[in-house]
Amino acid sequence: MNMAIRINNLTKRYGSFTALDNLNLEVKKGEIFGFLGPNGAGKTTTIRLLLGLIRPTAGLAAIFDLDTQKQKEAAHKLVAYVPGEANLWPFLTGAETLHLLEKVHGKVDEKYRDELIKRFALDPNKKVRAYSKGNKQKVSLIAALASRAELLILDEPTSGLDPLMEQAFRDSIKEAQSNGQTVFLSSHILGEVEVLCDRVAVLKSGKLVELGTLAEMRHLSAVTIEATFAGKPPTVDHLAGVGNVKVHNHHLSCQVNGPIDELLRVITPARPITLLSREPSLEELFLSLYGDGGGRK
Ligand code: ATP
Secondary structure (H helix, E strand, O other): OOEEEEEEEEEEEEOOEEEEEEEEEEEEOOOEEEEEOOOOOOHHHHHHHHOOOOOOOEEEEEEOOEEOOOOHHHHHOOEEEEOOOOOOOOOOEHHHHHHHHHHHHOOOOHHHHHHHHHHOOOOOOOEHHHOOHHHHHHHHHHHHHHOOOOEEEEEOOOOOOOHHHHHHHHHHHHHHHHOOOEEEEEOOOHHHHHHHOOEEEEEEOOEEEEEEOHHHHHHHOOEEEEEEEOOOOOOOOOOOOEEEEEEEOOEEEEEEOOOOHHHHHHHHHHOEEEEEEEOOOHHHHHHHHHOOOOOOO
């Protein structure tokens, strides 16, 4: 039982529209796995299928080898789920809501729950209707974390949290991992994904376009080279893999896909005064993956 999540050929169609197209994915026990993609990519659809909340058109989703369509109840015992928009009961207080959610999860670490209430600075005595979006999210998150469930499935759990609470979230997720739990995290916050996730999947228009560690993905994207010369910069446009060439006085910048040795062979004889090679930032990487033509497939 080493796979926390196994998704095989999972497809969901709404009429002629394909929301999820033949997804294959495995998440190992103990991993923090990031699930990324632009709006409408199919992330929430995948999570709903994974939880057995909707029926697939084709394929299978399993949690710890339990088919979430056929063995939904047994699978749910191992999972805590934080939906993107938590529909909580407006007339209950935060504390009452936590108690109710604990009953749903069936187990709770009360000491840890109280510690989380302090860590997330939640006032549990207020009614849910008086909570901001961020405070509602805190209630769902605290309930999920305090359940110590084997698998945490979190759908954009931090979109309403301020930076201090974001740090509390990161600490809690790291703690969950040290506790042996697995985390499946759908997020738009790239810094969060970079700090937390062991591996990442990127979905676009219902299709998986990338899967791997962020370090692996960085190498797929172009490297930026910048150089200054005493004289006129050399011509590099014709070189294989070189693009986006910009020359300004003595300064040259370009992007290189693949090995940079060809470029260096042209640059070096022109005696550069400065030479800088920069890997893509996370933002650049994801813009290239999310935008037109992104991904390998
Ligand atoms: P976001 O980041 O905006 O939350 P997402 O990646 O979670 O996006 P989904 O909510 O999974 O995206 O939606 C994927 C696509 O499926 C969207 O185009 C959405 O409009 C469509 N879709 C989702 N549910 C239904 C439904 N019940 N009927 C028809 N289309 C649907």
